[in-house]
Structures are given as structure tokens and as C-alpha cells.
Amino acid sequence: MVKEYIEQNQTRFLEELFALLRVPSVSADSRFKGDVRQTAELVRQALLDAGADHARLYETAGHPIVYGEKRVSNDAPTVLVYGHYDVQPPDPLDLWNSPPFEPTVKDGKIFARGACDDKGQFFMHVKALEIMSKKNLHGCNLKFMIEGEEEVGSDNLAPFVKEHKDLLKADVVLISDTSLISLDTPSITCGLRGLSYMEVEVESANRDLHSGVYGGAVANPINILSKMIASLHDDQGRVAIPGFYDKVHNLTTEERAEINRAPFNEEQYKKEIGLEALYGEKGFTTIERTGIRPTLDCNGIWGGYTGEGAKTVLPARASAKISMRLVPDQHPNEITELFSNHFKSIAPPSVRVRVKAHHGGEAAVTPTDSKAFLAASSAFQEVWGKKPIPTRDGGSIPIVALFKRELGLDTVLMGFGLDTDALHSPNEHYGIKNFLIGIETIVAFNRHFGKS
Ligand code: BES
Ligand code: MN
Ligand code: MN
Numbered sequence: 001m002v003k004e005y006i007e008q009n010q011t012r013f014l015e016e017l018f019a020l021l022r023v024p025s026v027s028a029d030s031r032f033k034g035d036v037r038q039t040a041e042l043v044r045q046a047l048l049d050a051g052a053d054h055a056r057l058y059e060t061a062g063h064p065i066v067y068g069e070k071r072v073s074n075d076a077p078t079v080l081v082y083g084h085y086d087v088q089p090p091d092p093l094d095l096w097n098s099p100p101f102e103p104t105v106k107d108g109k110i111f112a113r114g115a116c117d118d119k120g121q122f123f124m125h126v127k128a129l130e131i132m133s134k135k136n137l138h139g140c141n142l143k144f145m146i147e148g149e150e151e152v153g154s155d156n157l158a159p160f161v162k163e164h165k166d167l168l169k170a171d172v173v174l175i176s177d178t179s180l181i182s183l184d185t186p187s188i189t190c191g192l193r194g195l196s197y198m199e200v201e202v203e204s205a206n207r208d209l210h211s212g213v214y215g216g217a218v219a220n221p222i223n224i225l226s227k228m229i230a231s232l233h234d235d236q237g238r239v240a241i242p243g244f245y246d247k248v249h250n251l252t253t254e255e256r257a258e259i260n261r262a263p264f265n266e267e268q269y270k271k272e273i274g275l276e277a278l279y280g281e282k283g284f285t286t287i288e289r290t291g292i293r294p295t296l297d298c299n300g301i302w303g304g305y306t307g308e309g310a311k312t313v314l315p316a317r318a319s320a321k322i323s324m325r326l327v328p329d330q331h332p333n334e335i336t337e338l339f340s341n342h343f344k345s346i347a348p349p350s351v352r353v354r355v356k357a358h359h360g361g362e363a364a365v366t367p368t369d370s371k372a373f374l375a376a377s378s379a380f381q382e383v384w385g386k387k388p389i390p391t392r393d394g395g396s397i398p399i400v401a402l403f404k405r406e407l408g409l410d411t412v413l414m415g416f417g418l419d420t421d422a423l424h425s426p427n428e429h430y431g432i433k434n435f436l437i438g439i440e441t442i443v444a445f446n447r448h449f450g451k452s
Contacts, residue, residue, distance in 0.1 A: 002443050005131050006436055013127050013439075014110070014432065016046065018103040020085070020119050021112040027063055027086035027152045036148050039085045040064045043126075043146050050126050051133025052144070058164075060156035063148030067167070070129060070142040076450055078141040079372075080170035080409065082399060083122025083177060084150030087114035088424045095426035109429040116417040116430035121176040122146055124416065124435060128442035137443065139450020143170055150177075153197075153359025154399055161399075161406050172372035173403050174445070176438065178393050178415030183433060185263055186380045188373070189413035191291065191392035192400060194326035194363035196335045197299075200343060201319045201354040202228070209314040219350035221318035222303045228346055229320060232296055237281035239296045239324070241342045247329040251292060259292065260285055262389050272420055291392030295325045321358075325394065332360030361398020364411070371452040372412045379414075379444035383437060395423075414445065 006013070025039035026032040040057050047055040047068035055068030063086060090100035090113045098104035103112040110120065125144070132138045145168065147157055161168060178189040202221040209218060234240045251259070264287055270278060280289040289295075303318030305311040324335055340355040347353040367373060368390050380388040393413075403409045416438035422428045 001135060002131055002137070002440055005135060006127075006439055010432075010436060013436075014105075016127075017110070017120060017123050017435070018112075020046070020123060021103040021110070021114055022101055024090070024101045025086050025114070025148065026089050027149050028089055033063075036063045036086060040066050040146075040148055043085050044068065046123070046126050047129070047144055050130035052129065052142075055144070058160065060149075060160060062152075062156045065148065065157070065160055066144070066146040068144040070133070070138070072138040072141050076138070076140050077171040077452070078143060078169065079446065079449065080143045080145060080168060080173045080403075081122070081125045082173055082175050082403075082411075083125065083144075083146045084118045084148065085122065085146050086148040086151050087117070087119070088151050090426075092426060097427055100426075100428075105432070108432050110432060110435070111427055111429045113428055115428055116421040117423040117428065118150070118177045120430040120435055121416060121438070124176055124438040124442055125174070127439045128446065131439070131443055132446060137447065139446040139448070142446075143168065150397075150399070153361070155359065157399060158402055158406075161402060165407060168407055170407070170409060172370070172449070173400070173409050173411040174372075174442075175397065175400070175411055175413050176415050176442070177397060177417075178395070178413045179417045179419045179421070180415065180434070181262060181389060181391065182418065183431070183437075186384045186386055186388040187262070187391045188376055188380070188388045189366075189393045189415055190368055190390040191328075191365045192363060192397050192413070193294070193394055194328075194330060194332055194361050194401070195323060195396045195398065196326060196332045196339065196360045197321070197323045197358035198336065198339055198343075199319065199321050199356045199358060200225070201317060202347070203317045203352045203354070204350060205314070205316050208316050211312040211314045214314055218314055219348065220314050221351060222315060224348065224351050225301070225303070225318040225320060228343065229298055229301075229322070231346060232322075236283075237279070239294065241296075241338055243338050244294070244330075244335070247331070247334075248294060248327055249329065256288065256292075259392060260287055262287060262391055287392075290394035292327060294327050294330055296322065297324075298322050325396070326363050328363045328365050330363065332362060336360065359398075361396050362401035364397070364400035364404070366400070366411050366413060370410055370412075372410065372449055375449035375452055376412045376414050376445050378448045379441050382444050382448075383441045412445075414441070416441070
């Protein structure tokens with residue numbers, strides 16, 4: 001009955017998703033402020049159209065939060081669905097094969113910014129609500145909280161959650177904003193990494209200097225910064241900041257074996273991203289390197305002359321953005337401090353160093369023995385005919401730790417994207433199959449969890 005409904009309505013479902021994808025809700029760029037709000041309005045209306053009892057916007061110091069509810073019965077458990085309607089900037093624009101905000105279907109995939117992260121994914125929950133309303137299949141009370149600042153660190157979400165604990169009361173949080181192993185191998189994400197994001201600046205002279213007149217006698221901030229960044233890893237690929245690994249759990253041999261049991265094709269992995277060889281911390285597999293090990297990466301670096309031709313100059317300044325992916329118990333504030341102190345300590349006296357912290361978030365591990373996890377597992381078993389494999393994803397959703405701390409709620413990460421969907425990259429896409437089977441699996445989850 002659910003499958004038929006999806007088949008009969010899939011063209012409309014897709015059209016509705018496309019309408020959301022056409023609005024450039026780029027949270028990072030203030031020029032899109034109006035579009036971000038318009039998207040929030042569309043989400044609110046979509047919830048009402050799908051059968052929500054009510055839905056409204058909550059204003060924040062930044063972009064609005066959409067909140068809606070469907071109450072079914074006082075006896076039924078309550079599921080809090082979280083998602084985000086904001087998207088990453090589409091840049092670099094010239095690398096897109098079709099316009100980022102004009103959804104284009106090719107090879108069974110929807111190409112658009114936000115197709116997978118996260119419009120296509122949270123919208124599955126809206127359509128699941130429609131089906132449950134139309135077919136009277138409600139298993140659970142539903143609360144929806146769809147925010148507009150996830151891609152910029154959710155700064156205003158923590159205060160909102162703290163101020164609205166009653167409103168957000170639920171039995172579990174359900175999020176579709178992660179990846180599956182593949183359409184043949186369903187999985188449920190049980191771990192996410194945390195994040196500390198830094199910006200550093202190295203400064204030497206009080207102005208740019210002639211590199212002939214002064215060269216050799218004055219520290220070059222670009223040379224110094226490069227050397228400092230290079231020193232942040234040792235020759236084993238480990239992060240060389242004292243204390244960085246102090247709180248990192250060493251998993252047991254059995255736990256590691258379990259994680260490595262997930263199917264992984266290294267040749268295909270390399271081919272898909274155009275690599276001959278992989279690179280990373282010695283002694284760990286690729287699955288471990290992205291799932292259970294912390295990392296440090298330079299995300300951007302600039303300084304000096306980068307225009308056409310050549311300019312012989314000793315720049316006065318050089319900067320970099322550096323982020324660290326964290327694992328459970330590595331607290332972002334502690335890591336930020338370790339990084340700052342270390343980075344300042346390795347600077348030679350010939351330069352001044354400034355370190356600034358951007359947003360961060362804690363890692364999360366979700367239980368695999370809760371009623372909600374078992375309901376999700378049964379839903380996959382029923383719709384996919386296969387038991388989902390628990391996995392650890394490398395990305396971050398800081399709100400998961402916040403839900404646990406502030407509301408005492410566990411999360412089920414039932415994502416339907418693929419790591420190859422080009423999230424945050426040009427040509428982001430989402431499989432139509434993933435979208436449709438996701439809706440079916442969410443309806444099944446609601447039935448199983450409602451019974452538990
Ligand atoms: N949906 C992603 C996180 C993600 C992607 C988790 C794939 C697992 C698999 C989310 O929108 C995101 O991009 N998060 C940011 C962190 C945030 C604080 C900006 C990230 O991971 O870089
Ligand atoms: Mn996301
Ligand atoms: Mn994202």
C-alpha cells in the first residue's frame with residue numbers, strides 16, 4: 001500500500017522537492033538571506049500540506065527554525081525529526097554540469113545543491129508524513145525541527161533547544177543526513193566525528209617588502225606558515241600536537257574487527273576520486289581512518305601575490321584555515337586550546353601569530369541496542385530484505401551530542417545518501433531510488449517504533 005502510493009505520486013513528490021531545490025538557501029552568504037527565509041516558508045507549508053497539525057517558524061539571531069507537529073495519540077511514542085534546509089555555497093560554479101539551483105535529472109539522479117545534503121533527505125520525512133496521514137498509518141507522534149544554519153555551525157540552535165525543552169520532548173531523534181554503504185548494502189550510521197575549526201595568521205614586517213632588497217634578512221610568513229603546518233603531522237601521519245590523543249579511545253581488537261567487517265572496495269574507492277594510492281595514519285585501515293581516528297587538515301591557505309605574472313615580494317602576512325575531526329571524548333574546546341597554545345609555541349620570534357576559533361562540535365556515538373535502533377533495523381529488513389550494517393561516518397552533525405546532553409535523547413541516523421553524492425562539491429546529487437526507498441523505510445520505521 002505504501003509502495004503503491006509512492007509509485008503513483010512519485011512525479012509530484014519530485015516536483016515538490018525540485019521547488020525546494022530551486023531556492024538558493026545558502027546560509028553562509030548574507031546575500032541569500034531572503035532565499036533562506038523563503039525556503040523556511042516553503043518547508044512550513046510542505047509540513048502543513050502533508051498533514052501536520054501545525055507548523056511555524058521560530059526566529060533566531062540568524063536564520064529561522066521550522067517547527068511542526070503531528071499528534072496521533074498519547075500512548076504512541078514521539079519521534080523528533082531533525083534536518084536542515086540550508087545548503088553549502090555552490091562554488092566553484094564553473095565546475096557544475098547543470099545550474100546548481102535548477103534541479104536536473106540524469107542517470108536516475110537529481111543534480112542540485114542540497115539534493116542530498118539535506119533537502120532531499122529531510123523531505124523524505126515530509127512525504128512519509130503525507131503517506132501516513134493519507135493512509136491513516138501513523139505509528140508515532142511526530143515533531144519536526146528543520147533548521148537553517150547547520151552548514152554554518154548551528155550557532156543559534158543550542159540556545160533554542162535549551163529554551164524549548166518541553167516543546168522538543170520526545171522518545172528519540174531521527175535524522176536523515178548521513179550516508180549508506182550502497183543501495184545493495186544498507187547501513188545505519190552509529191558514529192559521527194566532532195569538529196574544531198581554526199583560522200591562523202602569521203605576520204612579519206609592517207608592510208610587504210621588496211624580496212630582493214629585504215629577502216634573506218626577514219622572515220617570510222608564507223615560508224614560516226608552511227613549515228608550521230607541515231610540522232603538525234609526524235611521519236606516521238599522526239597529529240603532532242601534544243595531548244591531542246590523550247582522550248582518544250583505543251578500540252579493542254574485536255571492535256576494530258567489527259568495524260572492518262563492513263564491505264569496502266579500496267580499488268573502487270580510489271578510482272572514484274581519481275587516486276593511485278591512499279594516504280593516512282599508519283596502522284589503520286581506510287574505514288578506521290575516516291570513522292574512528294581524529295584528523296587535522298588545512299582547508300584553505302592564502303597570502304602574497306596570486307595574480308597574473310610575477311611579483312617579487314615578501315608578503316607581510318599569510319593565513320590558513322585548519323580543521324580537526326574529533327572522536328568521542330575529544331572535547332572541541334579543549335582541542336581548540338591545545339591547538340592554539342601549540343601553534344603559538346612553534347612560531348619563531350621573527351613572526352607574530354594570531355589564532356582564532358570558528359565553530360566546532362562534539363563527536364557522537366549512538367546506541368545499537370535501543371528500541372529505536374531496533375525499529376530502524378526492522379524497517380530496513382522489511383523494505384530492503386537485508387539487515388543494515390552499523391557504520392561510523394567521518395562527517396559531523398554537532399546537534400546529535402547536544403540532543404543527548406540537553407534533552408537526554410538518543411538519535412537514530414537513518415541516512416540514505418551515498419559518500420559519492422558529491423556533498424559540498426560541484427554536481428551534488430541524490431539518487432531518485434534512494435529518495436523513494438528512503439520514504440518507504442521511514443514509514444516502516446514509524447510503524448515498528450510505534451509498536452515497540
Ligand atoms: N550532512 C553533513 C554531515 C555528514 C555527511 C555526515 C555525510 C555523515 C555523512 C552535514 O551537513 C555537514 O556537512 N556537517 C559539517 C559540519 C558542520 C558543523 C558545518 C561537516 O561535517 O563538515
Ligand atoms: Mn547535512
Ligand atoms: Mn553539509
